[in-house]
Amino acid sequence: MTALWRSVWSEPRPADPPPVGRLDWLLVAGCAAAALVEGTARPGLAGQPFVTVLAMAVMPALLWRRSRPLTACLIGFGAAGLLSIAQLSTRSGELGLTSMMAILVLLYSLVRWGSGREVAVGLPFVMAVASLGMYAASAGVADVVGGTLFLLLFVSLAAVFRYRADVWHRRQREIRNAERLALARDLHDTVAHHVSAIAVQAQAGQVVAGTQPGQAAEVLAAIESEATRTLAEMRAMVRVLRDDGWDAYAPQRGVAHLCALERTDSSPAVEVSLAGALTSLPAPVDAAIYRLAQESLTNAVRHARGATRIAIDVRRVGDEVRLRVADDGAAHPGPRAEPGLGLTGMAERAQLLGGSLAAGPGPKGGWVVEAVLPVGLPA
Template sequence: MDEQRVRRGGPPWWRQGPPWWNGRDGGPADVTHRWPWRSTLLITVFVLVGSAFASRGQPGRVPLDPYARALLLAGGAMLLWRHRYPVAVAFGTALAAVVYLGAGYPYGPVFVTVAFGCFSAVVAGRRWAAWTALGVLWAAHLLVGHWLYRWLPPAHDNAAPWGGEVAVTTGFVAIAAISELARTRREQWARERAERAQAVRRRADEERLRMARELHDVLAHSISVINVQAGVGLALLDSDPEQARTALTTIKAASKEALGEVRQVLDTLRTPGDAPRAPAPGLDRLPELAQQAASAGLTVALDGTPPRLPPGTDLAAFRIVQEALTNVVRHSGSRHARVHVDHDPRELRLRIDDDGPATGADAGGSGNGLAGMRERAAALGGTIEAGPRPDGGFRVLAVLPLKVTPKEDDR
């Protein structure tokens, strides 16, 4: 589900940010392909129409003329570049507003273009440009309203009321606060998207590792049996054809089973989420595993009754025993092995012993058997101890945590 969400663009926008912040509507992530012309056109029309209505209630100001409309149009048109050149747009819209106010034109939504320009600069990480542009505009507004008004149009103008300055200052502070909030939220969304993508990649890596470990265990055991039986068949091909035929029959059965398990793993890889066609092996198949080992010349004595286990723990336990017996076939001169299963409500203990000695022979193994067993045990919070016994044999001891209720244990 998470991988499908990533392929479709992630979770809903209220968890990852509006589309226009993620580059799907001209936002910063896609500025090289799209222009925010719709929002720019809407803002420009709003400023032009709003200024026209505002001028009707300010008869003392200079009426709107083509120069005033050109300034308003220029300030709005600059917003078309706000994602590509946020610094230039922040200063450009502020300069257009300063010239507009200095020319004595009516107050109105002229600050809207400055707000969007500075907002885009802050969101793009150019905070210094946004604060400087707002500071320049605020200082120019104070100078024009309380000092330069004597020499600037309209004629016979009075100083601006200080109450209006408080409102303008509050508006500038609100622009700054909203811009900072948007920047912080955008960075948070970006981190969340990166964390989700990393989590999906990590799960994919873990799944690939799990399947690689599964394939290794399946192939290592089956190929070891095939290797031993192939050697027997070659040795007896001339002197005992019937025994050679038995070895070939064992090779055929082992290869068929290996192909079936490999196909099951690959089917899971091709169709993730689908239920497997065959149940995963567990400790209930230990007698079958002992028969396979017997076909390779290894007699396995089973001791203990396996408890009812969760599928993941059951599979890991089976693979650990399988790999341990495979290592006996490969690397031990002993033709006898013992598998002891013990458990209590808290943990499952598996002990695999052989009498040795080590032969140093290698049936084509990769050397990853013990590492794979430890990884399986560690994934469940368990441990693996493997090493020579004092009497010269070799022992593998696996301890896997589990939660088995008495009722489950009695079944």
């Protein structure tokens, strides 16, 4: 029990709460207007104008329900507690407005967006205010049970949505980690290949250094060139260790291998077009272009209904390489977000190299994936 309490107490707030937007302002304006109309139009309401002013003053707390969930909840339910105290002290009828039910949104937000510590502090306060309100209203057993279940409904809904969001964020992290691992493997293979070449050149230099000084100088120049390229690519390496052995020293497939994906004897036909200076790309960019094109092609074959043609276009434009994969099938929502195949993972691969990726329906139908990668690797 102690461990569970510590786990709840140390639970952080959910990541990336939505900022205050137009809908939030509309919610506050609507609730405030409802309180004003109800306060003025409801006959025989005791405690006027105090009740209406207090209800309208609470509504702006709805704007803080995600950024300061505990503060907003304390303000909302604190106002409800004040009304219950006033009802007890004046021995009058019900003082609350129906529009004050908006504070239940604050209860939901406390559990949905608050940290474990804020939830542990706020829920007992809400329970105390609810108990005071039931006592002030002389609620019967049925009312107490119904009111308690009603509050628990909001708490349960908030907990469910919080759990679902946490699972979704965990899934996205797994996708990003899988893409980082794949990219790290590509870079590891490339760097290992360069280092192997440097070792061979160094051994050759030792052999010819004594008898052919001119060739030794050429070997040293080749070693310097290889080392410079290796260091440039290592600056872009994701620091993820490869869990398998050091047996794969050959570079990964690159743009030059895209032509192997072309086929005209089956449906859909695959056409590959290459343009510009694509033979001297940095190895990580070269491998990423091939991987993005391959995954986009796989997704098009799987998801593009009725497609007869898939076009893969790669071209060098200045200091950028542009990839475009388009099909002529029915527009589809894209691939599922599976590690290594999802749009999130593909976009993550492009972003790790300082580029971008976009996907969506084409202007003439079908589905289009476009990626732009800089030739210069990010430092």
